[in-house]
Amino acid sequence: MRILSSADVRASVDMPAAIEAMREAFGALAGGGAVSPLRVALETPHGVSLFMPAYIEAGARSGAKVVSVNPGNRELGIPVIHAVVLVIDPVTGRPTALMDGTWLTALRTGAVGGLAADLMARSDARSVGLFGAGVQARTQLEAVRCVRAIERVRIFSPSGTSADLLVEELEGIDAASVSTPAEALRGADIVIAASSSATPVFDGRLVEPGTHVTGVGSFTLDMREVDSALIMRARVIVDQRDAIMEEAGDIVGPIRDGLVDESVIAAEIGDVVLGRSAGRTSRDEITFFKSVGNAVQDVAVAAVVLARASAAGLGTVVEL
Numbered sequence: 001m002r003i004l005s006s007a008d009v010r011a012s013v014d015m016p017a018a019i020e021a022m023r024e025a026f027g028a029l030a031g032g033g034a035v036s037p038l039r040v041a042l043e044t045p046h047g048v049s050l051f052m053p054a055y056i057e058a059g060a061r062s063g064a065k066v067v068s069v070n071p072g073n074r075e076l077g078i079p080v081i082h083a084v085v086l087v088i089d090p091v092t093g094r095p096t097a098l099m100d101g102t103w104l105t106a107l108r109t110g111a112v113g114g115l116a117a118d119l120m121a122r123s124d125a126r127s128v129g130l131f132g133a134g135v136q137a138r139t140q141l142e143a144v145r146c147v148r149a150i151e152r153v154r155i156f157s158p159s160g161t162s163a164d165l166l167v168e169e170l171e172g173i174d175a176a177s178v179s180t181p182a183e184a185l186r187g188a189d190i191v192i193a194a195s196s197s198a199t200p201v202f203d204g205r206l207v208e209p210g211t212h213v214t215g216v217g218s219f220t221l222d223m224r225e226v227d228s229a230l231i232m233r234a235r236v237i238v239d240q241r242d243a244i245m246e247e248a249g250d251i252v253g254p255i256r257d258g259l260v261d262e263s264v265i266a267a268e269i270g271d272v273v274l275g276r277s278a279g280r281t282s283r284d285e286i287t288f289f290k291s292v293g294n295a296v297q298d299v300a301v302a303a304v305v306l307a308r309a310s311a312a313g314l315g316t317v318v319e320l
């Protein structure tokens with residue numbers, strides 16, 4: 001078994017490769033060439049651990065991720081999210097690699113946001129309104145910049161401190177921290193919600209026509225990172241319907257409130273990849289992509305990492 005550290009993973013895959021892995025993985029999922037059971041959540045008084053297996057027929061890729069989200073880690077000075085990915089040979093069942101999944105999770109989540117922007121945002125999109133300034137927000141922005149010529153970003157975070165730090169990191173772009181959500185929305189062609197908020201981070205009535213919105217921060221039925229107003233105004237595309245109906249309060253909430261029904265979900269992103277559905281039907285349409293995460297993402301990116309790491313001799317090979 002090859003053991004790969006976070007540094008090994010970072011050295012073995014970049015964002016453009018991850019975006020293409022997402023395109024292939026979600027196309028396979030929508031086309032019946034992948035299996036991804038709903039994840040199992042193990043809740044404790046301190047957080048939640050999610051167990052996520054998947055199999056992709058093309059290339060015979062199989063594996064599972066375990067990711068833990070423990071908010072109290074902030075007080076300990078350690079990351080809120082920890083994860084590992086196990087790669088399994090689907091023919092023999094032999095475990096072939098174990099790799100750090102924390103960076104991989106952030107990368108693949110950013111990558112699917114980049115894929116969504118590529119498929120759903122207007123081709124001339126140049127401005128981003130970013131809600132959140134953590135690791136997920138950074139990878140989301142990086143991915144969008146891979147698929148659109150972004151020139152301007154306005155960042156909102158409740159404290160303002162993390163947004164200021166992110167602004168200092170960004171180069172070659174007009175970046176600024178703003179003090180209100182409305183300022184982040186104003187003039188934005190693409191809006192990204194990548195916060196840990198359980199309540200809406202902006203007023204959906206203020207989203208301008210033609211805007212593409214991606215939401216990746218909320219992942220339980222009790223969380224609503226975007227409000228019902230946005231859901232009612234937007235063309236909604238999701239990563240996987242079954243998972244969304246089990247885990248996405250952003251969408252299930254308005255359905256339970258009787259404001260919309262399940263038909264509000266126009267398609268899965270894999271349907272758009274395969275050309276079965278349009279990501280955008282008009283220039284002025286508001287589009288919304290919601291992702292709660294799917295194990296096919298982890299398995300697809302892990303396969304890229306393992307192939308490149310093995311070729312470069314990265315990691316440590318151990319006998320179990």
